[in-house]
Amino acid sequence: MRLGIVLGLLAAAFYGAADFCGGLATRRSPIFAVTVISQAVGLALLCAAVPFLHGHLTQSAALFGALGGLCGAIGLALLYHALSIGKMGVVSPITAVLAAALPVGIGVGRGEHFTVWEALGMAIALIAVVLISLSHEPDGRLEFSTTGVKEAIASGIVLGGFYTFLALAGKDAGVYPLLSARIASTLFLALAALVSRNSIVPLRASLPIIVLAGAIDMTANGLYLYAAYAGYLSVAAVLTSLYPASTVFLARAVLGERLAKIQKIGVALALAGVLLIAL
Numbered sequence: 387m388r389l390g391i392v393l394g395l396l397a398a399a400f401y402g403a404a405d406f407c408g409g410l411a412t413r414r415s416p417i418f419a420v421t422v423i424s425q426a427v428g429l430a431l432l433c434a435a436v437p438f439l440h441g442h443l444t445q446s447a448a449l450f451g452a453l454g455g456l457c458g459a460i461g462l463a464l465l466y467h468a469l470s471i472g473k474m475g476v477v478s479p480i481t482a483v484l485a486a487a488l489p490v491g492i493g494v495g496r497g498e499h500f501t502v503w504e505a506l507g508m509a510i511a512l513i514a515v516v517l518i519s520l521s522h523e524p525d526g527r528l529e530f531s532t533t534g535v536k537e538a539i540a541s542g543i544v545l546g547g548f549y550t551f552l553a554l555a556g557k558d559a560g561v562y563p564l565l566s567a568r569i570a571s572t573l574f575l576a577l578a579a580l581v582s583r584n585s586i587v588p589l590r591a592s593l594p595i596i597v598l599a600g601a602i603d604m605t606a607n608g609l610y611l612y613a614a615y616a617g618y619l620s621v622a623a624v625l626t627s628l629y630p631a632s633t634v635f636l637a638r639a640v641l642g643e644r645l646a647k648i649q650k651i652g653v654a655l656a657l658a659g660v661l662l663i664a665l
Contacts, residue, residue, distance in 0.1 A: 423593075485546045
């Protein structure tokens with residue numbers, strides 16, 4: 387279990403950095419250019435690593451991996467879009483809290499039991515989503531929404547499916563569910579770009595950060611998968627959902643983003659809620 391906690395926290399750090407890079411790149415290049423190229427980069431890296439990793443390609447690994455890949459593709463596109471139009475410090479916590487909800491529910495169904503602290507953490511996380519979604523208009527009116535919040539909510543729900551499907555194939559599958567997922571997500575996004583006639587050609591200046599986002603994201607996926615293998619699915623998903631901490635830190639350090647006071651409280655509660663769930 388201790389190994390699972392360490393891997394989950396590392397996955398969170400890498401996911402947060404990947405989201406920051408992806409969101410930043412999407413502000414400069416078409417969203418499909420960012421998602422297709424970053425997914426393809428991750429797929430190439432994983433294919434190079436597979437011969438050196440243990441695991442068996444089973445029917446469940448291929449099926450659950452593909453389903454997870456479809457969820458991941460849709461969730462990633464929604465997340466990058468939300469990050470490109472909204473505040474990273476708002477989008478990331480909302481997505482994280484909701485993405486953890488489905489794996490936690492599945493974990494309960496599989497016999498994983500929660501303590502009072504974990505239940506309290508989930509309640510705090512829900513309150514945090516409301517606070518994070520509050521913003522003041524220039525005229526002083528309080529508005530229950532911010533740009534990118536709707537996309538962040540949808541992304542969180544769909545990404546919960548990604549976390550769940552990826553971990554259901556069984557420990558013996560190794561990284562093959564992740565390989566199946568990345569093949570499915572890359573093909574789906576490329577096909578979606580073709581059908582919608584959206585460009586997958588990025589600005590040259592954005593290409594390095596897109597490649598970096600793909601490499602970091604694949605590393606995060608691998609860390610999460612092994613965290614789920616090493617312990618409870620629910621614990622791995624919740625610990626991984628701490629990734630907004632690194633996204634918010636990078637957004638503040640690099641972009642100088644500032645949040646309203648009530649949103650700062652919401653972000654703090656979101657992170658506190660996830661921490662309580664992980665205790």
